[in-house]
Amino acid sequence: MKKITAAIVGAGVMGTATAWPLSDNGHEIRLVGTHLDRDIIQSCKEKNFHPRLKRELPPNVTPYYLEEIETALEGVDFILSGVNSMGAHWIGQTLAPYLKAGDTVIAVTKGLEAEPGGSLLILPEVLRAELPAGLREQVSLAAIGGPCIAGELAGRRQSCVFFGSREIETARWLADIYRTDYYHVQPTSEMVALEVAVALKNAYALGVGLAAGMLKASGGPDTAGAYMHNTAAALFAQGATEIHHILTMLGVDEHFAYGLPGAGDLFVTSRGGRSVTLGQLLGEGKSIQEARAILKGETLEAALVIEQMAVALPKLEARGLLRAQDMPLMHTLIDVVVNAQPLRLDFDAMFSQLG
């Protein structure tokens, strides 16, 4: 394969982890830190070591500070956006001066934005909207979704993901560049289904985490050793079901609800991380204010998605696109996370869709 030069902008764990398959395929990688990544880039420049991934960088990776971005983007074949959902506008604004017609940007960012009418905007489209009007439709945007913990990808563990793009050729081209014997990439044109499913999974991982908090509040496993895995599993199933409702409403491929992006990504996200921790705290009975105080300084992707759904859901229901009974778990999450109400799970309102 022709040697490719890629720029990764955002040197957090997920963006940086994608350097491993690129490097293993013989490609050149320029890793650009944001203003939040100065310590990371300094460590990469001085010691060739990524402090959050706790690994030496693979061969062919050159680190750059943000002020060196012009040099870093010079002549690259594509750009990967590694910023988190807080940076979705920033990355569009930052890349805009350097992009030209025919360029390609792929993002690992997970999130959604609610438009005033309730429509859900995926983050690649948020990025697109920050580009000059004449350029917006001249740039190919793509996104990565699926169950992929960054440290495991950098550890070359078997990982399966989708690359989505409106332009399937873009998804296929990028998949061919990235694919290795441990990074299994399926291209898809279903970028909206992919991005919506992986954004919502953060919210529902918080939902699954509630069970561990409820267990703790009840005094932990009882004398016969009973946990609350049944409860967690019911919340998991309701999460997958509500992702399916949203995908169906959007008229996109609802199969993503139980494949890698929906149930698969929810499975891995439920194993731990900030979304689950926030759920545990709320499940214990702490208020959202108390939980935020404990997790101070952490980016709470789950809360960000739930906040957007708090804007969108009433409007989508008012427009008749969703029924009130379709999304009982999301309504509960909105009540607790956005409206700061005490947790009250109504299991009898769930699962009434089936049967």
Place this chain on the structure above:
Amino acid sequence: MKKITAAIVGAGVMGTATAWPLSDNGHEIRLVGTHLDRDIIQSCKEKNFHPRLKRELPPNVTPYYLEEIETALEGVDFILSGVNSMGAHWIGQTLAPYLKAGDTVIAVTKGLEAEPGGSLLILPEVLRAELPAGLREQVSLAAIGGPCIAGELAGRRQSCVFFGSREIETARWLADIYRTDYYHVQPTSEMVALEVAVALKNAYALGVGLAAGMLKASGGPDTAGAYMHNTAAALFAQGATEIHHILTMLGVDEHFAYGLPGAGDLFVTSRGGRSVTLGQLLGEGKSIQEARAILKGETLEAALVIEQMAVALPKLEARGLLRAQDMPLMHTLIDVVVNAQPLRLDFDAMFSQLG
């Protein structure tokens, strides 16, 4: 509510656990052990203590040895079958002499039987086939499915399940008898979708368990702490996807693939137990013979389901009902568990359905 008298036949953990919601609702329960449950019934009679659930029985439960079954079944309103899948024929033969037109039997048993032509028979129908010809269609059969660890139900943890029956009134009647503020029961007429999903989940929980074995074989987490959760999640997603293929093929409600019976039950089953342990051993590289030797004496529900699928799958594919590429993970499980071949996971063959 009118007080009901129920007989539970099979005093294993799952059947017995259903006595808790019945007892809490004020009903009378007669708990009949099979020939395998003599020690359990002795403990229940002498100490009112179920040794495998590690709990005292709730009020209103009377234990019976198998030879007392005639007395135990006298005048009951319904019978719950608590035997495992090895006992599906036995329970039909055992109950046949005591059943009459209008009687109701609900089963917690999980499994499938392949008919010679490849069709998949759910276990309530296996039970039905053991009844006298004139009685077969005169008895209402129902089944319980969903993520429900027995010890957690007996611990009154929040649990959500479906009761399925061809006769929806039967499912509703039983749901009303069982429903409590911790046991949330949804009636459904989709008994086939329910039973097929919960039977297959044992096979796919073995699939998820492979990842833990592969991790162990690789030397465990690497120096930067990378596990194989990505791998487990990909196997989970493929399992849910293949359950969806089978339900679609059967023309039953494919939504059960991602609700409580499919993804939900797979989630809880993947937390541990014999199916996962068998998967771990095979993932480590042990042969099925070696794994069986280590797990000697255990009923391996996952292996039983995979054996049935080994009979059914080639015939279903030959009949054009499934494509060879629909079920790559099940084919791998058949190769390892039935054909005793070394494990070889082809991740690139998975997920090609979507996109």
